[in-house]
Amino acid sequence: MYELLSEPIRRYVREKKWDSLRPIQSASIQKVMQSEDNLILASRTASGKTEAAFLPILSRVNFNDPGVQVLYISPLIALINDQFIRVQELCEHLDVPVTKWHGEASQTLKNKLVSDPRGVVLITPESIEAMLVNSEYKAKGLFSNLKFIVIDEIHAFLGTDRGKQLQSLIFRLRQFNTGNVRVIGLSATIGSFEQAKEMVGPVDSTRILRDTTGKEIETEFKYFEQGNLTELPLALLKDLYLSVCNSKVLIFPNARGTAEEVAVKLHKISQKVGGHPYYFSHHSSVHKELREYIEAFAKNNVRYPFAIACTSTLELGIDIGSVDRVVQINATHSIAGLIQRIGRSGRRNDETSKLSLYATDPWNLLQGIACITLFKREGFVEPIEYTEKPYDIFLHQALAQVRQVSECTQEELIHKLSINSSFKFIPPDEMKEIVTHLQQTDLLELIGGKLIIGVEGEKIVNTKDFYSVFQTEPLFKVQVQDKPIGEIPYSYLTKVDQNILLAARIWKIIDIDIRAKRITVIPAMDGKKPVFSGFGGEVHPKIRQEMLRLLITDAEMPPMSEDAAEAIRQLKLEFEHYKIEDFEVDRPLRVQVKDMYWYSFHGTRVNGSLSFLFDVAGITHERWDLESKFKFDAGDFELIIQKAMKAYDVLEPYLVSAVEKDPALLSFSKFGAYLPLKYQVHLVRDKRFDFAGAMDFLSTAHTSSIHTHTNS
DNA sequence: GACCTGCTGCGGACTG
Numbered sequence A: 001m002y003e004l005l006s007e008p009i010r011r012y013v014r015e016k017k018w019d020s021l022r023p024i025q026s027a028s029i030q031k032v033m034q035s036e037d038n039l040i041l042a043s044r045t046a047s048g049k050t051e052a053a054f055l056p057i058l059s060r061v062n063f064n065d066p067g068v069q070v071l072y073i074s075p076l077i078a079l080i081n082d083q084f085i086r087v088q089e090l091c092e093h094l095d096v097p098v099t100k101w102h103g104e105a106s107q108t109l110k111n112k113l114v115s116d117p118r119g120v121v122l123i124t125p126e127s128i129e130a131m132l133v134n135s136e137y138k139a140k141g142l143f144s145n146l147k148f149i150v151i152d153e154i155h156a157f158l159g160t161d162r163g164k165q166l167q168s169l170i171f172r173l174r175q176f177n178t179g180n181v182r183v184i185g186l187s188a189t190i191g192s193f194e195q196a197k198e199m200v201g202p203v204d205s206t207r208i209l210r211d212t213t214g215k216e217i218e219t220e221f222k223y224f225e226q227g228n229l230t231e232l233p234l235a236l237l238k239d240l241y242l243s244v245c246n247s248k249v250l251i252f253p254n255a256r257g258t259a260e261e262v263a264v265k266l267h268k269i270s271q272k273v274g275g276h277p278y279y280f281s282h283h284s285s286v287h288k289e290l291r292e293y294i295e296a297f298a299k300n301n302v303r304y305p306f307a308i309a310c311t312s313t314l315e316l317g318i319d320i321g322s323v324d325r326v327v328q329i330n331a332t333h334s335i336a337g338l339i340q341r342i343g344r345s346g347r348r349n350d351e352t353s354k355l356s357l358y359a360t361d362p363w364n365l366l367q368g369i370a371c372i373t374l375f376k377r378e379g380f381v382e383p384i385e386y387t388e389k390p391y392d393i394f395l396h397q398a399l400a401q402v403r404q405v406s407e408c409t410q411e412e413l414i415h416k417l418s419i420n421s422s423f424k425f426i427p428p429d430e431m432k433e434i435v436t437h438l439q440q441t442d443l444l445e446l447i448g449g450k451l452i453i454g455v456e457g458e459k460i461v462n463t464k465d466f467y468s469v470f471q472t473e474p475l476f477k478v479q480v481q482d483k484p485i486g487e488i489p490y491s492y493l494t495k496v497d498q499n500i501l502l503a504a505r506i507w508k509i510i511d512i513d514i515r516a517k518r519i520t521v522i523p524a525m526d527g528k529k530p531v532f533s534g535f536g537g538e539v540h541p542k543i544r545q546e547m548l549r550l551l552i553t554d555a556e557m558p559p560m561s562e563d564a565a566e567a568i569r570q571l572k573l574e575f576e577h578y579k580i581e582d583f584e585v586d587r588p589l590r591v592q593v594k595d596m597y598w599y600s601f602h603g604t605r606v607n608g609s610l611s612f613l614f615d616v617a618g619i620t621h622e623r624w625d626l627e628s629k630f631k632f633d634a635g636d637f638e639l640i641i642q643k644a645m646k647a648y649d650v651l652e653p654y655l656v657s658a659v660e661k662d663p664a665l666l667s668f669s670k671f672g673a674y675l676p677l678k679y680q681v682h683l684v685r686d687k688r689f690d691f692a693g694a695m696d697f698l699s700t701a702h703t704s705s706i707h708t709h710t711n712s
Numbered sequence B: 001g002a003c004c005t006g007c008t009g010c011g012g013a014c015t016g
Helices: A007-016 A023-034 A049-060 A077-092 A107-115 A125-134 A136-143 A161-175 A194-200 A234-244 A256-273 A288-300 A335-342 A362-378 A391-405 A410-418 A428-440 A455-461 A541-552 A562-575 A604-616 A637-661 A677-688 A691-700
Strands: A038-042 A070-073 A098-101 A120-123 A148-151 A182-187 A206-210 A217-223 A248-252 A279-282 A306-310 A325-329 A353-359 A444-447 A450-453 A475-480 A483-489 A499-502 A505-513 A518-523 A586-591 A595-599 A621-624 A629-633 A702-707
Touching: A007 A049, A023 A038, A023 A049, A023 A182, A023 A206, A038 A049, A038 A194, A049 A077, A049 A148, A049 A182, A070 A077, A077 A098, A077 A120, A098 A107, A107 A136, A120 A125, A125 A136, A125 A161, A125 A391, A148 A161, A161 A194, A161 A391, A182 A194, A194 A206, A217 A362, A217 A562, A234 A248, A234 A256, A234 A325, A234 A353, A256 A279, A256 A306, A279 A288, A288 A306, A325 A335, A335 A353, A335 A362, A353 A362, A362 A541, A362 A562, A391 A410, A391 A428, A391 A444, A391 A450, A391 A455, A391 A677, A410 A428, A428 A444, A444 A455, A450 A455, A541 A562, A604 A621, A604 A629, A604 A637, A604 A691, A637 A677, A637 A691
Parallel strands: A038 A182, A038 A206, A070 A120, A070 A148, A098 A120, A148 A182, A217 A353, A248 A306, A248 A325, A279 A306, A325 A353, A475 A518, A586 A702
Antiparallel strands: A444 A450, A475 A483, A499 A505, A505 A518, A586 A595, A595 A629, A621 A629
């Protein structure tokens, strides 16, 4: 395939002294050079996807044509800065200018590009939105002669609001391109590609090039019981220290606070025993410059071992080189996330990836094992959840498009939105109803037959927060009387009388000053556990089913420490007498004197929906998601199931009143609150719950009961 | 029991 490349690009490949092109690169070169298809290039991290896209694109495009020829879109500024260096190096051979265009990029260089639009531009979705909304003429001047759009890390957009927005932005860019714009998405290996196809363009002209060769994954599981401790067990930290002190490792503890704890404590142990000082933490609350320093250290350092305790900030494709081992503390919520993390390890191409999972309770251990066994046995990765009717993104894009053209008729607006594939499942009469509602609420205004942004709309559109569709929480200062004790994100859970955990103590909120962003607290008198939860990660039903299978059968388990094996043995003992044959439907029920416990072994969303149905039916219960366990008063369980199923018939009014009473139910959506109520309810139902799944489960579930006389 | 992501255009002060 090398022969298909242009001479300057061949020279680049020769200078790089690569032994050969990677499979994904050869496949991509052929399809980019010899077809007009849109492409999805899917292969694991660090397999040369950027080059796979850019080598043939740069060979094929004539950069003497007017306007920007190639638009590269990335979900992260950090990734743009990272890729800029690589793309620039490639483009030097062709004398093609490369320009970064994001909020932190040089205004001078952006202005220079506007006066002489050429070459390659690296941009974020929000910067595209801002340009379209504020100065359509600029976007037209730059981007009306595009040949290629490259979307990096496209899996990070799939199934998200930001992805829907990006899909719409690509559509809007295509609108003023008369020629064909080809789109190439770069992706990690993911469960399904249908949505990726939707995003890049017409489904039938999109090809998927997939390099499935993965690295071997070597796992070990360890167990250190945490019990009621709020901090990690000392034995875990000591074991972890010994296992990582001479290697380059990433440690993922699932939470920012724990990441800090791990970094600080490992460093302390290292100081005591005269080990290396390279222990870092990397997450969103760590200052940006420090994060960049850590990334550069990891990438450029060859001599020293290091450990970075981090969150998902190090899951995406920023180049930090490769590490020897990845440590996961407790289970991830998704297999997709776990695989991304594991992919960071294995120094050379042919070397195995190494994962150590440290669990602090038996259910987390079981979930971690279930994720790995499912992936290894079936290659299972969660399919992407698809929202057919993203009414809130529709509303955002309606406002954006009116602002983009300053004024247009209602018919023109509806037409633009109707032909936009992002909203193809929203029928025109629903579009009209929403646009009419926007006029009634002064977000839009009809003047002389033309729609313009209304008085209330100006407040939303005329702020820089308008360009992104994801919700962010501002940080609030927390103080006792006048003494500040820290900062927490303000969310719907932050209410007067609510208990919060901060600076290792429990507090009760007595006042919230929204304008001053200040929360006043007093020490909490009751020892009640602070409620921080709400909607955490969602675990897929298949993982829970696999957990049940591992408990009930003598299925082979991956290698684990003696303590881990013992924890699993104990858990299996609890379930050994239930008669579970069909893992889809047979579920354990433990009946005690006063209470009974039912294990659904189902996904987070169905469990939440079951809980809502029990509430509607007036059934008192408690719920634990990790164990997928429900507690009821002892009684007739069949009657509970029947009542819950009947509750489904009267569900709608309960949902409507829940959304009306508690706007927090919609807190996942930045613009949802501006919709008519019925569409708000639809969004809540669609994104938060799975009532169909819950009903399906209730109608088929069988219980296997065991009666005990204790009441522990 | 979570984690993460991004941001215009203008006027005015200041620097070299």
